[in-house]
Amino acid sequence: MNYRYRIYPNITQEQSLLEWMDICRVAYNYGLREIKDWCNSRKCMVDRCSINHEYIMAADTPFPSEVNQLNALPSAKKVFPRLGEVPSQVLQQAIKQLHRAWEGFQKVGHGFPRFKKFGQFKSLLFPQFKENPIVRLNIKLPKLGIIPINLHRPIPNGFVVKQVRIINKADIWYASINIQCDVNVPEPMPHGHPIGVDIGLEKFLATSDGVLVKSPKFLKVMQSKLKLLQRRLSRKKKRSLNYEKQRIKVARLHHTIDNTRKDFHFKQAHTLCDTGDMVFMEDLDYRTLSIGMLGKQMLDAGFGQFRTITKYVCWKRGKFFREISARGTSLECPECGVEVRKNLSARVHHCLSCNYTTDRDVASGQVIRNRGIELISTAGHVGIQNAYADGLPGTEISQSRSKSKTRKAALKRRSIGSN
Ligand SMILES: [Zn+2]
Numbered sequence: 367m368n369y370r371y372r373i374y375p376n377i378t379q380e381q382s383l384l385e386w387m388d389i390c391r392v393a394y395n396y397g398l399r400e401i402k403d404w405c406n407s408r409k410c411m412v413d414r415c416s417i418n419h420e421y422i423m424a425a426d427t428p429f430p431s432e433v434n435q436l437n438a439l440p441s442a443k444k445v446f447p448r449l450g451e452v453p454s455q456v457l458q459q460a461i462k463q464l465h466r467a468w469e470g471f472q473k474v475g476h477g478f479p480r481f482k483k484f485g486q487f488k489s490l491l492f493p494q495f496k497e498n499p500i501v502r503l504n505i506k507l508p509k510l511g512i513i514p515i516n517l518h519r520p521i522p523n524g525f526v527v528k529q530v531r532i533i534n535k536a537d538i539w540y541a542s543i544n545i546q547c548d549v550n551v552p553e554p555m556p557h558g559h560p561i562g563v564d565i566g567l568e569k570f571l572a573t574s575d576g577v578l579v580k581s582p583k584f585l586k587v588m589q590s591k592l593k594l595l596q597r598r599l600s601r602k603k604k605r606s607l608n609y610e611k612q613r614i615k616v617a618r619l620h621h622t623i624d625n626t627r628k629d630f631h632f633k634q635a636h637t638l639c640d641t642g643d644m645v646f647m648e649d650l651d652y653r654t655l656s657i658g659m660l661g662k663q664m665l666d667a668g669f670g671q672f673r674t675i676t677k678y679v680c681w682k683r684g685k686f687f688r689e690i691s692a693r694g695t696s697l698e699c700p701e702c703g704v705e706v707r708k709n710l711s712a713r714v715h716h717c718l719s720c721n722y723t724t725d726r727d728v729a730s731g732q733v734i735r736n737r738g739i740e741l742i743s744t745a746g747h748v749g750i751q752n753a754y755a756d757g758l759p760g761t762e763i764s765q766s767r768s769k770s771k772t773r774k775a776a777l778k779r780r781s782i783g784s785n
Contacts, residue, residue: 367525370542371505372516373532379510380539383490383532386452390460391487393439393449397464398479400430432465453508459491492530499527505541507532513541521545535624536617554686556742558643562735563676564695564727565648565669568713571634572727574700574735575641582630588623595619631672635679645680646738647673648692690737700724700732 375383407421428434436458443449449457470476492499492507499506505515507530521527525545533540562574570581595616602609638645650669673689680687697705699715701722706715708726715722715729724732 367546368542368544369519369521370533370540371518373505373539373541374514374516375510375539376513379513382451382510383534383539386456386490387487387534388484389448389452390457390490391482391484393457394460394464394487395481397430397435397461398481400435401464401468401479404430432462435461435465453492455493455508456490459493460487463491488535489531489533492532495527495530499530500543505530515541522547524549535621537614538618538621551681554681554684556644556686559641560644560646560735560739561638561642562646562690562731562733562738563638564731564734565672566727569727572725572731573638573641574728574731576725576728577641578725578727579634582627584626585623588619588626592616592619592623627668628671628675631668631675632679634672635676636683638676639679639683639685642685644686644688644738644742645676646688646690646734647676648695648734649689650692688738688741690734690741692734695730695733695737696726698730698733700729700736 403421404423404427407423407427410416439449439454439457439461464479467476467479471478500515500517500521501512503515503517504512506512521543522545525547527543528546529544531542531544533542560574564572566572567581570579572578595612599609599612599616602612677687679685694705697707699706699717699720699722701717702720704717704719706717708715713726715724715726717723
């Protein structure tokens with residue numbers, strides 16, 4: 367688990383933290399440049415040379431992998447003594463962060479890692495501690511010494527501090543403390559009362575039980591305030607003292623908005639867990655939706671974050687959480703499954719074939735709930751039939767494993783076997 371506390375570094379500590387962040391940023395960028403150069407040197411046009419540049423690198427030059435770059439750090443410190451100012455483990459983490467981003471690009475399908483501009487590297491990770499760094503109301507960090515910490519909630523008994531990440535938001539500093547405990551937490555199993563949750567713009571969420579929560583208004587109010595501050599910022603001369611002052615004001619407001627939204631999301635997630643034991647949500651990628659006309663509003667509501675938070679809260683409280691395929695949830699009738707066409711403005715779901723009438727968002731919440739229940743019940747089902755059908759002697763086993771996964775095929779074969 368991660369607990370976040372506010373810390374209060376003094377001016378010299380703050381200065382060195384900022385300095386370290388910049389050094390880590392430079393190291394990160396250097397590493398990324400190496401990767402990019404290597405990649406570029408592996409490709410060229412088939413029939414001609416490029417006019418403006420050509421990468422000359424030996425063909426057997428190894429890829430600047432994580433291990434290679436980490437091993438290069440000690441010698442790099444001799445050339446750039448500035449690197450030595452940062453605790454070496456923290457610097458290593460910057461390189462590791464780069465390679466995590468690279469892996470994300472290679473395997474998960476995230477974007478290509480980008481160069482970080484001045485001020486874009488905002489956290490430092492202290493990965494290891496020999497002894498508990500928190501002593502009473504202070505936190506002790508290597509090379510920095512003692513920093514006062516606001517320990518607003520105690521670290522629970524039996525937990526050990528593993529890592530500390532120092533985060534800078536506006537002019538506020540936080541320590542996100544990763545604590546671990548040697549206990550195996552079993553995955554929550556499906557049980558109890560199911561809830562389907564539909565997220566939307568008109569209403570923040572609608573559950574299958576008929577609960578409707580309105581979109582929070584406070585964000586809109588704060589947005590207009592932010593707009594004002596940003597306009598003022600744009601009129602200041604860049605890099606002047608006034609510009610810096612105004613920049614911090616804007617950053618602080620952004621931070622407040624973030625916090626308020628997060629608080630709202632946590633409260634909603636807890637209310638969901640209060641009422642139900644299984645929570646189902648759509649697996650929509652809200653980023654693609656936000657590109658459309660409703661973009662700003664979509665991002666404003668932060669649906670992706672809400673889903674992540676709900677997942678976490680469910681895990682913490684031992685409730686079952688599952689994402690459900692979202693295709694056509696707003697069209698299907700939750701009672702009879704018939705497709706009911708309706709345009710965006712229709713707020714009521716009314717089914718012509720079974721005469722079921724309810725709020726539109728509640729209806730899609732119910733569809734999500736039904737699909738969720740179906741998913742958990744069939745997940746067990748298919749597995750059983752699969753093993754049964756494959757192991758049955760006398761049946762044609764030549765069929766591939768993947769084919770027998772469908773229930774129909776399994777049933778068919780079973781009837782052949784019994785005949
Ligand atoms: Zn119906």
